[in-house]
Amino acid sequence: MVVPNPSDDASVVGILSFEAAATMSRLVSLHRSLSDAEVSRLRSDAMRSQGVAYLNSTDQSFLLRLACAELVEALDAAAEDVSRLSRRCRGALPVGFDRLYTDLKSGSIDPSRLASSRSIEKKVKKMAKYVAATERLFHEMELLNAMEATERRKWSRFSGPIPVQKLPQKPEAALQLDIKSQLQKVRRLKEDSLWSQSFDKAVEVMALAAYSIFARICVVFGPYVSGLPHIVVYRETSRMGFATPHLKFRIHPRSGPLERSAAAKEVAIRNSCPIPRRAGCEYNGRLDWSRMLQPPPHTVGGSGLALRYANVILQAEKVMLEGEAAKEEREELYWQLPLGLRAAVRAKLRDCWRKRGPSDGDLAKGWKDAVWRIMGWLGPVAHDTVRWQGERTMDRAQRFESQPRTLALQTLQFSDREKTEAAIAEVLVGLSLVCWYDEQGRGSLRYC
Numbered sequence: 001m002v003v004p005n006p007s008d009d010a011s012v013v014g015i016l017s018f019e020a021a022a023t024m025s026r027l028v029s030l031h032r033s034l035s036d037a038e039v040s041r042l043r044s045d046a047m048r049s050q051g052v053a054y055l056n057s058t059d060q061s062f063l064l065r066l067a068c069a070e071l072v073e074a075l076d077a078a079a080e081d082v083s084r085l086s087r088r089c090r091g092a093l094p095v096g097f098d099r100l101y102t103d104l105k106s107g108s109i110d111p112s113r114l115a116s117s118r119s120i121e122k123k124v125k126k127m128a129k130y131v132a133a134t135e136r137l138f139h140e141m142e143l144l145n146a147m148e149a150t151e152r153r154k155w156s157r158f159s160g161p162i163p164v165q166k167l168p169q170k171p172e173a174a175l176q177l178d179i180k181s182q183l184q185k186v187r188r189l190k191e192d193s194l195w196s197q198s199f200d201k202a203v204e205v206m207a208l209a210a211y212s213i214f215a216r217i218c219v220v221f222g223p224y225v226s227g228l229p230h231i232v233v234y235r236e237t238s239r240m241g242f243a244t245p246h247l248k249f250r251i252h253p254r255s256g257p258l259e260r261s262a263a264a265k266e267v268a269i270r271n272s273c274p275i276p277r278r279a280g281c282e283y284n285g286r287l288d289w290s291r292m293l294q295p296p297p298h299t300v301g302g303s304g305l306a307l308r309y310a311n312v313i314l315q316a317e318k319v320m321l322e323g324e325a326a327k328e329e330r331e332e333l334y335w336q337l338p339l340g341l342r343a344a345v346r347a348k349l350r351d352c353w354r355k356r357g358p359s360d361g362d363l364a365k366g367w368k369d370a371v372w373r374i375m376g377w378l379g380p381v382a383h384d385t386v387r388w389q390g391e392r393t394m395d396r397a398q399r400f401e402s403q404p405r406t407l408a409l410q411t412l413q414f415s416d417r418e419k420t421e422a423a424i425a426e427v428l429v430g431l432s433l434v435c436w437y438d439e440q441g442r443g444s445l446r447y448c
Contacts, residue, residue, distance in 0.1 A: 011088065013202050017194035020202050021134035021400055023081040024127040024194075027209045028402035030075055031124050034216045038404050042067065046410050050377035055415035055423075061224055066409045068221040068228070069292040074405075075213055076289070082206045085199065094203040097210075104211055107229035111215045120212035123205050128402060130202075133193035135400040140189055144182045151175055293408065300420050301413035305338070307389050309420060310412055312336055313382035316427050317375055319435075330435065333428065341421050348429045364437035367430035374430075378423050385411040 013020055032038065046052065047063045057063055079101055086094040093100075103109035151172075190196055218231040295301035300309055315333050322329075334342065352363070388406040391398060412420060 011199060013194050013197050013199055015195075016085070017134050017197075018138055018399075019081070020085060020194050020206075021131045021138075023078050023085070024206060025131045025400045025402040026074065026078045027206060027213065028124055028128050028131065029405055030071060030078070030213050031120065031209065031216070032402070033071065033404040034213065034220060035404075039220055042407070046407070049380065049410075051381040052410060054377065055381065055412070055419055056409060057414070063409045064221060064224045065292065066414065067407050068217060068225045069289040070408055071217055072214075073289045073293060075210065075217070078206075079210050082203060082210060086203045086207070088199045089203050091200040091204060094200055094207055097203070097207045100207075101210060101214075104214055104229075111211070111218075111229075111231055114208065114211040114215075120209060120216075123209045123212070126205055127209065130194050130197070131400055131402060133189060134195070137186065137189040137193045137195060138400075140182065140186050144179070144186055147175065147179050147182060151179065295414050298417055299413070300415045300417050301408075301411075303417055305417070306385055306412040306415075308336070308338075309424060310382040310385035310389075312424060313375075313378055313427070314386065316424075316431060317379050317382075319431055320371065320375065330431075337424075337428075341425060344421065344425045345428050345432075348425055349432060352429065352433060364434050367433045371427050371430035371434070374423055374427055378427065381410065381412055381415070385413070388413070 043060075047060060052063075079097075083098050083101075086097045089095055100109065100114060104111060104114060194202055215231050218228045222228045222230050297303070300306050312333065315329050315336070319330050319333065334345070337345065384406050388408060388411045391401070391405050408414060
């Protein structure tokens with residue numbers, strides 16, 4: 001295979017292939033997040049889970065708007081990267097990406113000119129292939145850099161006086177052979193990855209994917225989020241087009257929106273905490289997605305405590321599972337709490353001591369059962385919070401990750417702070433009583 005020459009009509013991506021692959025991975029992730037299976041899981045599992053219903057909301061419309069806002073914001077971030085890369089292009093489609101993407105979002109351009117549900121599958125497979133090859137190239141180039149650094153350290157010993165004794169030659173020779181073999185591997189991967197692709201080709205596939213993903217967002221969330229262009233997919237051609245206001249939405253394979261049916265009425269969940277529609281989500285007649293994703297002050301995320309509380313919950317879960325083996329975690333858990341929550345835990349513990357005391361076996365068993373029940377729905381929300389925070393940081397280990405991402409509605413970000421703190425206090429009080437009772441039964445008076 002001949003590597004394209006940068007002096008050709010379109011220069012190759014080269015070192016920017018890693019940035020391009022990271023953008024492609026986000027587009028692939030968004031596409032997979034909008035698949036029929038993921039949308040169905042979102043509505044039937046995530047949005048109706050006990051933790052989300054109790055701490056966040058049972059208002060399905062609010063949760064759908066929240067999910068839509070997060071997906072559009074993620075797509076806009078990827079589109080900014082595509083736009084930056086498109087400035088190096090010469091083709092008409094990549095160069096005009098900014099204008100076409102803006103027109104598509106405003107509903108002033110027919111999506112059938114840009115996207116189809118059938119062609120997007122081919123583009124996603126192509127992008128996933130490029131991402132996988134570029135990720136391998138990234139790791140192999142890091143390994144090559146490490147090998148060359150080792151070689152430089154070895155030769156640095158000869159910068160001073162010539163040693164009297166001869167150094168063994170075999171290790172250096174073997175390292176040279178390894179470096180030569182690694183160079184050949186890197187060269188092959190450059191040919192197969194985005195490194196040797198032209199900017200026009202790489203940006204064009206990303207641009208078309210961005211158009212199709214936005215159209216898919218409109219198809220899925222259009223009936224529930226005002227302000228989105230009303231787009232449908234025609235079964236016969238798989239082409240996308242604008243829907244007339246009176247058109248009823250129907251579900252088509254890999255393309256249709258969700259529809260409300262009599263058999264799928266919203267199920268009321270006990271102890272729900274509905275959050276009303278927030279005012280001020282529109283700016284100059286357009287949806288302000290960023291404002292929709294700002295948690296109110298009374299929520300855990302609005303107080304800046306989402307990740308902190310998630311770590312407390314996960315540490316409590318570890319104490320439950322490991323028991324005596326988690327002694328250090330038990331000692332640190334209490335001091336991680338904010339002062340207000342710490343005071344609430346102390347008050348509940350004093351109340352339990354006055355009533356029956358920590359040596360009551362029935363009380364300890366009741367608290368143990370209660371802790372397990374609470375953690376059954378509180379734990380998954382904490383795990384999703386940590387995962388969501390990790391995905392947003394996009395560290396080097398996750399920059400090429402293209403699996404469906406966790407959404408904010410599944411996390412503590414929009415959870416009612418009062419209810420979350422009450423649940424955490426119940427868990428910590430129960431753990432303390434159970435620990436005290438177990439250790440007293442073993443003849444120990446150590447504090448948990």
